[in-house]
Amino acid sequence: MPTEERKKLLGELKNSLSGALPEERIISGDYAKTGCHLEVRLSDAGMLRVASVMKEKRFYLETITAVDFPDSFELVYFYSTWHQDFCRLVARIRISKEASPRSVSSVYPEAIWLEREIYDFFGIRFLDHPDLRRILNPDNADYFPLLKSFGKTKLTEEIDDILC
Amino acid sequence: MLNIKTIDDTTINERVYQLNLGPQHPSTHGVLHLLMKLDGEVVVEAEPIVGYSHRGHEKMAENRIWEQFLPNTSRIDYLSGLIYNHGYCMAVEKLCGIEVPERAEYIRVITSELNRISSHLLGIMAFVMDIGAFTPFLYGWDDREHVLDLLERVAGSRLTYCYNRFGGVRNDIDREFCDGTRRFIDRLRGRFSDYHNLITENIIFIKRTRGIGIITEDTALDFGVTGPTLRGSGVGYDVRKNEPYSVYPEFDFEIPVRKEGDVMARYQVRMAEMEQSMNIIEQALDGLPQGPIRSKVPLFIDPPAGDCYFAFESARGAVGYYIVSDGTRIPYRIKVRTPSFSNLFVLTRILPGNFIADCIATLGSIDVVVPEIDR
Amino acid sequence: MNITQLPIIKEIYGFLGRDLTAAVTGILIILVFVPLNSAFLVWLERKVAGHIQLRPGPMEVGPHGILQTLIDAVKLMGKEMITPKLADKFLFWLAPIIIIIPAIVCFVVIPFSPMMQVREMNVGILLIFSFSSLTVLSILMGGWASNNKYALIGAVRAVAQNVAYEIPLLLSTMSIIIMTNSFKMSEITAAQSGVWFIFYQPVAAIIFFISTTAETNRAPFDLVEAESELVSGFHTEYTGMRFALFFLAEYTNMFIAASMGAVLFFGGWHGPFFPGLIWFMVKVYILIFVIIWVRWTFPRLRFDQLMNFAWKFMIPAALLNLMVTAVLLKVL
């Protein structure tokens, strides 16, 4: 694996990212431990800017996910390359429980489904999303299952009957 | 800018009508639902509707200890269950810093590649059946049964395995398995000429697959397409090569790439990949080291708090486990990036303008597994 | 002993006249023969398909499963008949009945052996063509009346396909007809006592074979009921016995097509040692076997390719063949 080229790529990436996001924190990640070479911590709606920089560098959006922490959500974006000198970048953003982050679907169309999924699971509403509907759960569902506060529902009761 | 539209009832007029392909339909590979707007037989818009086999894997992970999620991993993508098993174990091992004996890694690679062959065989043959040839499907199954016999010999089940354990594997492989695998590889190599004569060179098959459902490199970038679907579009991206894990760097194998990006290219990539998998298995069997198959791991593991992302290559593309641990025995969050989820969404871009028959061929060539999309 | 010497037969002859008696008995025989024959054909197809696919096919009902299709038919009789609520009820009911008429009528002119032909007609071939095109009407009716989009697409495909493939079919037959100067099945057969017409007309034979496969909606031209695209095509909504009638008609049409092929190109009942009937049946079943074999080998064509193939290749080739035949006949 060409480490020299990767260093160069990482340097370029850092440069262009720090050009786009003057105030954000860009940290080198520990690949052996976390699986990411570069970590970007965003404080505000910087994800669109990150996305367009990544698109320019021909990174693909691996996945978007959210984690429900007790006082906030964390949105996590993974970008990685197709190139031989592999590199993965993770962008994290903490948002409050009521916040509506901006959608990156205008840059990466793939995000349309990924953000729909996050909405479906966590109830996070993305701004500027073309088609924010339920995706996996039924359209008329009134719950957001992956929230930590999601307890037993009506549906689970009958299962509990069998469990004991 | 984006030519993705969702289907809206109000735009239906006399000329254009709506067709629900699925959720129960012989060629949707399970319970996929394709909502299409048709003008005659030409698709105007298409929208995949998923979620009919949503089983809540990710919620389930948050309710169980780390070990108990193991059997679930092979049920996410039931066609390449061992690869998912392998990946989950490696992700957790990475988080906890567990060392795995070399022999165990070799066995994992052998079983994973066998599973990849069985998955590709089924994928290709189901795709050929979608095009209308029924007999190759049974020939493929005939070969696949031999893989399943081998895997059942070592892992105990035919389809949904729970074979890998944290720090190693459950059973050791025996001499008969090694010999059987070699015999199977010889047999499959012999069968390949039949497949090429019966399918690849058949004029009807060529006519049906050339220039259909083209995914360009840019489209693939937009939609995060991975796996054989991407490699059919001229990008040689394979996690096994680009971001090596396990003992893959020790083997000499190629990543088959086709430039065309059409249905035929994806089919050819899968065929070539099976040959490469056979190469890997042969090398692994030759260099199989002796030693323990499982390192000392506590009965129930307690990973340190933290998160990690681990990517690996399943038969359908790049899979990723994003694991968040809060230091307890129960995972805080496990997110699975499944390749079919992204690969399927491309259909909204590439289907319009094609015939129904081409849609079926394209869908078959992407080789989706529906529970993998829905999780 | 000759069956016509029996007194009772003579009496009936006296009452009805020879022709009518022959017609009535013939039709009765046909009515028995058609279902049994197609039951056998379905069994044959399942058996051949099975062995091509390395499995035995039906095994448990009767020796080697020979009674399987009869049992299937009995079961289908016992099934509930569903008419969809929004279907056109009259047409929905009529379609399976209409499809069975041409299947039976066409048998009237097929010469099984020199003696066994229900009715000699001097326009035998025309009769078969005209009646077999009725099949498509019934498919259209069934597909339309079902009020199901899959069925409708299947029916529309069937119409276009049948129209396209009838032309090369007729053209290839025409080259035989101008060689014999007759529409009579028996005369065409008689003309082949020396050399079969397939040696004079190989191109016409191939075109005829392909077109009949398409006419009978068999793979690789089974777009009408393409399972992976249209679920079951035009008979998606048909249950029980109605569906069985469609099935019966499909296999009977296949038999008629194969016997046409045998008459036109393979010398009909001609052959050494054995009686004509055996030779005829052997030839027909070999042709049917080829049709089945083709079905279980090839992928399906796409609709536009199917039409292109008909209009851009088959029809010019058939026309050319006809022209060459005519010129040669004139010159020689």
Add this chain to the structure above:
Amino acid sequence: MSSLSGLKEYIKEILTGSKSLLIGMGITLKRLFVPIVTVQYPRRKLTMTPNFRGHIEAIYFDDTKSHHCIACGLCMRTCPSHVIKVQGEKEKAGERKYGRKYYIDFTKCSLCGLCVDVCPEKTLTFSHEYELACISRWDGVIDIMKRLEERP
């Protein structure tokens, strides 16, 4: 001249196409005469490999003339789908417990084998049973101890 070469291509395609079709038919014809691979199931059965996983069952040990289950409940706790119910009792106070009742609800089992792995006494194993179709949902509940007694 382009149209002529186009025609040439067309004819060539037809010829190679027909050849490929004939080759394909040759392959299926060859297979028609190959012996079938079917195992005619109710009459003949496949032998299961030693590692095959059916439902779990207790191993019979010759030294105690019984199983070694001590009703520790580890399998109960490890089971991902709460399939196992085990109960034991002490024959005398101060002695080790001995498993008396051991039920599994096979209709929820996912055959992961975690229970077999954690068993401290190694008294669990997989049976080779796979013909379990039943007419009631509750026929899937299997009494392991009873199976041990009725063992041939």
Add this chain to the structure above:
Amino acid sequence: MAVDERSPICMPPNDHSAQLKESPAILGFAVLQDLLNLARVNSLWPMTFGIACCSIEMMAAGMARFDLDRFGIIFRSTPRQSDVMIVAGTISHKFVPTIKTLWEQMPGPKWVIAMGNCAISGGPFAYEGQYAIVNGADKILPVDIYVPGCPPRPEGLIQGLLQLQKKITKGTIDANRRAEKAARRAKK
């Protein structure tokens, strides 16, 4: 059979096997009924209807190694022409209306086989806090035969189908339905 009150394995509320008695012959139609039943059991056409993992094993049962066609069982793609619905996989709440529609589209007499643990009880997916699945096909369909396993081997499915054949020829299904009808009439 219950172990104790807090048993995780809930025992059946009433004994189902009591209902499964031999059917009495119906007047003079017994022979006809027997003939029809004989025909039915020998051409059980299942619907091509796979939901999840088990569908692969269902396909395997139809393939060369096991070959369901020996018993006259061929897969039909449309519900209108099928007799058996093999529920092979997890039923999600989103999918329930579709299954019900398909079941209603099938012409009678028709049967259901619940194949695999998910279709019997939710299987490994029935956990505390589950929100997406229906725990068991018998919640929405009248299941005749249960084939446990995760997934069951193809032989298991074939054995299930043979069990269903036995159940049909014995007439126990008709007897059950008649008993239900009688009970309803008695209520009125």
